[in-house]
Amino acid sequence: MKLLLTSGGVTNASIRAALVELLGKPISECRALCVPTAQWGHPACGPSSVRGLVAAEPDWRHFTGLGWGSLGVLELTALPTIGAERWVPWVREADALLVDGGDATYLCHWMRESGLAGLLPSLPDTVWVGVSAGSMVMTPRIGAYFVEWAAAPDDRTLGVVDFSIFPHLNAFPTNTPAHAQRWAADLGVPAYAIDEQTAIRVADGSVEVISEGEWTAFGQI
Numbered sequence: 001m002k003l004l005l006t007s008g009g010v011t012n013a014s015i016r017a018a019l020v021e022l023l024g025k026p027i028s029e030c031r032a033l034c035v036p037t038a039q040w041g042h043p044a045c046g047p048s049s050v051r052g053l054v055a056a057e058p059d060w061r062h063f064t065g066l067g068w069g070s071l072g073v074l075e076l077t078a079l080p081t082i083g084a085e086r087w088v089p090w091v092r093e094a095d096a097l098l099v100d101g102g103d104a105t106y107l108c109h110w111m112r113e114s115g116l117a118g119l120l121p122s123l124p125d126t127v128w129v130g131v132s133a134g135s136m137v138m139t140p141r142i143g144a145y146f147v148e149w150a151a152a153p154d155d156r157t158l159g160v161v162d163f164s165i166f167p168h169l170n171a172f173p174t175n176t177p178a179h180a181q182r183w184a185a186d187l188g189v190p191a192y193a194i195d196e197q198t199a200i201r202v203a204d205g206s207v208e209v210i211s212e213g214e215w216t217a218f219g220q221i
Contacts, residue, residue, distance in 0.1 A: 001120050002127045002203040003160070005135035007167035008196030009062030012212045015199045016066075022127045022203060023095055030095035032068040037076040038099070038133040041106020041149040053100050063098055063131055076107075079114035091119060094126060101132030101167075104142045105152035111137065117158060132167045135200070139164040143183045161202055166193040169214055177216065184218035191218040 002022045010016050016027075023030050036053050039045035051057075054073055056065040064071060072090070074097070079087050091097070099107070111117040120128075128138070136142045140159040143166075147155050164187050166180040180193035192200060197213025209215055 001123045001160075002125070003138060004127060004129045004199055004201055005138060005161075005165060006129070006131055006199040007135070007165075007169070007194045008171075009060075009131050010066055010129070010199075011062045012197050014210050014212050015197075018199065018201050018208075018210045019127070019129065022201070024125075025095075027066050027068055029069050031070045031072075031093060032064075032096040032098050033072045033074040033090065033094045034064050034098040034100065035074050035076060035107075035134070036100050036102075037110050038102030038104060038107035038137070040077070041103030042101075042133070043148060045102050063100070063129070068096075076110040076114040076116060079116070084115055088115075088119065091116070091126075092123070096127040096129055099128060099130045099134030099137070101134055103147070103149040103152070104133035104136040104157050105147055105155065106149040107133055107137045108157045109149075109152075111158065120160070135167065136165050140189055141187055143187055145179075145183050161207070162189065163207075163219075164189055164191040165200070166191060169193045169195040169198075169216075171196055180216065181218070187219075190220055192216070193218070 036050045039050050053060050137157045138160040141164055142155050144155050168175045184191045194215045195213040198211040198215045201208045201210055
């Protein structure tokens with residue numbers, strides 16, 4: 001699987017160019033499935049924000065509103081009840097999975113429970129486009145700082161990549177460089193702090209920061 005790990009989506013020309021390169025064709029020719037599941041695990045999210053994502057409302061213009069050839073919804077909490085024979089073909093037919101933010105530990109739980117996590121290694125050409133928690137879920141840890149789901153056993157996530165991500169750098173009063181530095185000091189793994197104009201591209205064993213904004217690396221990257 002190819003990864004485009006973002007904080008705020010495809011917010012500038014550089015990130016868009018990276019996405020098109022990963023897809024191998026124009027966005028308008030691609031089939032995408034959006035995954036709202038992480039939102040249910042975060043107290044700041046709910047029905048209206050999920051609606052906005054799914055309906056590609058203006059706040060999601062950098063994500064579901066990019067002009068996809070087709071756009072569907074993949075709700076992970078439903079998958080265990082309908083059988084893999086139904087949903088696995090939907091995923092295999094998609095060019096991109098658009099995985100929204102919320103709580104990364106909740107998303108991780110349902111990726112494992114649904115079977116999607118186990119399917120990912122068999123999807124070498126699919127592009128995973130993450131926003132916030134949708135990016136953080138691919139890391140080994142998110143840090144207690146970002147755990148909002150009360151039932152989370154700890155801050156561990158999938159570990160598909162070997163670094164952690166601090167999103168929304170400077171977007172909120174609680175996401176300053178100083179906060180990011182303290183967060184990174186407790187992780188024990190390399191990490192990036194990225195703003196809304198930054199993404200991390202992971203493909204063919206290489207990691208590249210794509211940015212028209214601000215970002216910082218912590219530890220040995």
